[in-house]
Amino acid sequence: MFSKIFGKKQNKQKTLLGRETVLANKELLPCHIAIIMDGNGRWAKKRALPRIAGHHEGMKVVRKVARIADDLGGIKVLTLYAFSTENWKRPKNEVEYLMSLPEKFLSSFLPELMERNIKVIMMGNKDGLPKHTQNVLNDAIEKTKNNTGLILNFAMNYGSRDEIVHAMKVILTNVNDGKLSIDEVDEFTVNQYLMTSALPEPDLLIRTSGEVRLSNFMLWQLAYTEFWFTETLWPDFDEPTFLEAIHAYQKRNRRYGGLKGEGKN
Numbered sequence: 001m002f003s004k005i006f007g008k009k010q011n012k013q014k015t016l017l018g019r020e021t022v023l024a025n026k027e028l029l030p031c032h033i034a035i036i037m038d039g040n041g042r043w044a045k046k047r048a049l050p051r052i053a054g055h056h057e058g059m060k061v062v063r064k065v066a067r068i069a070d071d072l073g074g075i076k077v078l079t080l081y082a083f084s085t086e087n088w089k090r091p092k093n094e095v096e097y098l099m100s101l102p103e104k105f106l107s108s109f110l111p112e113l114m115e116r117n118i119k120v121i122m123m124g125n126k127d128g129l130p131k132h133t134q135n136v137l138n139d140a141i142e143k144t145k146n147n148t149g150l151i152l153n154f155a156m157n158y159g160s161r162d163e164i165v166h167a168m169k170v171i172l173t174n175v176n177d178g179k180l181s182i183d184e185v186d187e188f189t190v191n192q193y194l195m196t197s198a199l200p201e202p203d204l205l206i207r208t209s210g211e212v213r214l215s216n217f218m219l220w221q222l223a224y225t226e227f228w229f230t231e232t233l234w235p236d237f238d239e240p241t242f243l244e245a246i247h248a249y250q251k252r253n254r255r256y257g258g259l260k261g262e263g264k265n
C-alpha cells in the first residue's frame with residue numbers, strides 16, 4: 001500500500017520508465033495534475049549552496065515538467081504550488097527571490113509557451129504580490145489567453161483556507177443581497193466561487209521531498225484526487241519520476257465512493 005502512494009526509493013536497479021509506457025494507456029492520462037514542489041532548500045543545503053540556488057534549480061524543473069506534460073498530449077491542466085500564503089514567513093531575501101522567479105521564468109520561456117500553445121493562468125491573491133510580479137504574470141496571462149493547449153496554473157500567494165473563506169464571504173454577501181438563495185448553495189455552487197471554477201478537479205497530486213501533507217493546498221478540490229509522494233527533492237524531479245507518478249495513477253482504481261470498477265480507471 002505504502003509503495004502505491006510513495007514512489008519506490010531511488011536506487012540503481014530502478015527501471016526507468018519511458019513515455020511509451022504511459023502513452024500505451026493514453027485515455028487514462030490524468031487530465032489535471034497538481035504538484036507540491038518541495039525540497040528546494042534541502043537540495044541546496046546538501047550542496048552547501050544558499051536556499052535560493054535550490055529555487056533557481058526548481059524553476060528549471062518547472063520548465064521541464066511543463067514540456068513533458070505538453071508533449072504527452074492528454075494532460076489539460078498542470079497546477080504548480082509556487083508560493084503559499086504561509087511562505088511570507090520566510091527570510092526577506094528568500095521571499096524576494098521567489099517573487100522574482102515568474103520574471104526569470106517567463107522572460108526566457110514565454111516564446112516557447114506561445115509556440116506550444118500553452119495558456120498561463122494563476123490562482124491566489126494576486127493583489128498581495130509585489131507589483132513587478134503582478135505585472136509579469138499579467139503580461140503572460142494576457143499574451144497566452146487565447147492559447148488552447150495545456151493550462152499552466154501557478155498557485156502564487158495561494159492558500160486553500162484563504163480561498164474557501166473568500167468564497168464563503170462572497171456567497172454570504174450574495175445571499176444577503178438576494179442574488180442567491182440558501183437552497184441554491186450546494187457543492188456545485190461552492191465550486192463556482194473557488195479560484196478553480198473553470199478547471200476540472202485534479203486527478204493526480206504529486207508531492208516531492210518525502211513530506212506527506214497537503215500544506216493548505218486545494219483542500220476542497222483534492223477530495224477525490226489520487227495522491228503520489230516521492231522522496232525525490234524537487235530540483236531532482238526528472239522525466240522518469242514524473243512518468244512513474246503518472247503510471248502509478250493509471251493503475252489506480254478510482255471509485256469516488258462507489259464500488260470497484262465504476263470509476264474512469
Ligand code: FPP
Nearest residue numbers: 037038039040041042058059082101102105
Ligand atoms: C518548497 O521547497 C518550494 C517553494 C516554496 C517554492 C517552489 C518554487 C519553485 C519550484 C519554482 C517556481 C517557479 C516559478 C516560475 C514561479 P522548500 O524551499 O520548502 O524546500 P525545503 O523544504 O527543502 O526547505
